[in-house]
Amino acid sequence: xxxxxxxxxxxxxxxxxxxxIGGVCALRLAEEFGTPLYVMDENxxxxxxQRFVKSINEHYGGRGLVSFASKAFMCKEMCRLAKSExxxxxxxxxxxxYTAIESGFPMRLVTFHGNNKTPEELTYAVSSRVGSIVVxxxxxxxxxxxxxxxxxxTARIKLRIKPGVEAHTHExxxxxxxxxxxxxxxxxxxxxxxxxxxxxxxxIELTGVHCHIGSQIFxxxxxxxxxxxxxxxxxxxxxxxxxxxxxxxxxxxxxIRYLPEDSPVPLxxxxxxxxxxxxxxxxxxxxxxxxxxxxxxxxxxGAAGITLYRVGAVKDIPGVRTYVTVDGGxxxxxxxxxxxxKYAMTAANKMNQAQNKIYTVSGRCCETDQLxxxxxxxxxxxxxxxxxxxxxxxxxxxxSNYNRLPKPAVVFVKDGEARVVVNRETLEDMAxxxx
Ligand code: LLP
Numbered sequence: 092x093x094x095x096x097x098x099x100x101x102x103x104x105x106x107x108x109x110x111x112i113g114g115v116c117a118l119r120l121a122e123e124f125g126t127p128l129y130v131m132d133e134n135x136x137x138x139x140x141q142r143f144v145k146s147i148n149e150h151y152g153g154r155g156l157v158s159f160a161s162k163a164f165m166c167k168e169m170c171r172l173a174k175s176e177x178x179x180x181x182x183x184x185x186x187x188x189y190t191a192i193e194s195g196f197p198m199r200l201v202t203f204h205g206n207n208k209t210p211e212e213l214t215y216a217v218s219s220r221v222g223s224i225v226v227x228x229x230x231x232x233x234x235x236x237x238x239x240x241x242x243x244x245t246a247r248i249k250l251r252i253k254p255g256v257e258a259h260t261h262e263x264x265x266x267x268x269x270x271x272x273x274x275x276x277x278x279x280x281x282x283x284x285x286x287x288x289x290x291x292x293x294x295i296e297l298t299g300v301h302c303h304i305g306s307q308i309f310x311x312x313x314x315x316x317x318x319x320x321x322x323x324x325x326x327x328x329x330x331x332x333x334x335x336x337x338x339x340x341x342x343x344x345x346x347i348r349y350l351p352e353d354s355p356v357p358l359x360x361x362x363x364x365x366x367x368x369x370x371x372x373x374x375x376x377x378x379x380x381x382x383x384x385x386x387x388x389x390x391x392x393g394a395a396g397i398t399l400y401r402v403g404a405v406k407d408i409p410g411v412r413t414y415v416t417v418d419g420g421x422x423x424x425x426x427x428x429x430x431x432x433k434y435a436m437t438a439a440n441k442m443n444q445a446q447n448k449i450y451t452v453s454g455r456c457c458e459t460d461q462l463x464x465x466x467x468x469x470x471x472x473x474x475x476x477x478x479x480x481x482x483x484x485x486x487x488x489x490x491s492n493y494n495r496l497p498k499p500a501v502v503f504v505k506d507g508e509a510r511v512v513v514n515r516e517t518l519e520d521m522a523x524x525x526x
Pocket of ligand 1: 160162163181204302303305306307342343344345386387388389390426430484485
């Protein structure tokens with residue numbers, strides 16, 4: 092079987108048969124910046140951001156905000172990019188908040204998330220004047236009231252709600268059902284009780300509700316159902332507690348194409364359908380249209396990223412399989428091990444050759460770390476540059492230093508130019524905190 096290389100939008104093929112990314116030759120990038128290397132096409136990230144911002148503006152006028160979920164890919168340059176595209180930022184830890192502050196990101200456009208924020212983190216968020224804190228549980232609500240009181244301010248919050256919707260995705264990234272650790276459930280009454288409590292607090296201003304049903308979701312329906320459930324809950328808060336909340340944040344979760352056979356819903360279609368449901372439901376319930384927030388992460392950066400590796404060994408085990416070993420693996424991409432995630436890949440220096448040989452691509456960690464089991468590639472030799480596609484989300488941000496492997500550099504490419512946005516870690520970095 093010959094598999095033609097599947098090329099994401101940010102990639103191309105040069106006249107000499109090499110892979111290009113954002114108009115830059117992948118072999119040049121590997122040579123100049125070393126491997127493994129995260130390469131991200133800046134134009135592609137901007138285009139995705141613009142599509143989200145344009146469609147939220149189209150459907151909600153000035154009453155919508157697209158926040159980039161920084162957990163998908165966080166560094167100062169990404170914050171600057173998000174700012175320049177008119178996005179807000181979703182952060183989930185002091186580390187993400189610190190990065191945003193250091194980049195000069197406007198704090199009023201930051202939403203602080205997390206199911207176990209420490210007192211120090213809440214104090215940091217309050218003193219940094221983040222735009223909104225999404226409160227996950229009652230302990231946090233009480234702690235925040237005290238922290239805001241001591242700071243002499245009122246904290247603007249949303250409540251994280253479990254709408255009870257099961258999205259079709261990997262079970263480890265399903266977060267909307269009652270058995271999720273995140274937020275307050277509607278059906279047990281705890282969400283309404285939390286709203287009542289928050290409304291009675293002196294240093295808390297409850298402005299709205301938030302939910303996030305999961306990630307890498309391909310259907311529109313769960314998002315529509317969720318929007319309806321959330322608005323019904325907002326209506327309960329209005330009718331029972333006498334407060335009309337003005338903000339509804341529906342989180343992220345929009346799926347992207349990892350494999351040729353994946354067909355995610357175009358995000359404009361999602362925005363259109365959910366906007367229709369929101370407007371209809373608000374009409375039925377006689378609610379004012381709330382301002383709408385969404386928090387895409389993967390769909391902004393995922394398909395814009397390609398990881399380049401160098402092949403260090405090709406090991407044929409007769410009658411069993413042939414291993415191709417690369418100079419990265421579990422440490423720079425834990426997703427195959429965590430979620431059984433599958434990736435499309437190709438030999439970047441052999442784009443004119445047929446992909447008709449089967450290999451298992453393994454990493455270099457002291458684990459059975461496979462980037463792809465039995466994948467069809469060109470004939471592979473030691474020294475080839477292997478490109479793994481759609482690694483722009485939850486790769487760099489989830490990378491580890493297992494085996495004391497330094498994290499790769501991140502390079503942004505754009506219109507034929509490349510620049511480092513995150514330096515490669517050094518050996519000194521590996522022992523920096525050792526005493
Ligand atoms: N908002 C909240 C509150 C979230 O928890 C998340 C992701 C997002 C937005 C962005 O979701 P996205 O649009 O990227 O799907 N590590 C996993 C994904 C975990 C997602 C966690 N929360 C993976 O590699 O698939």
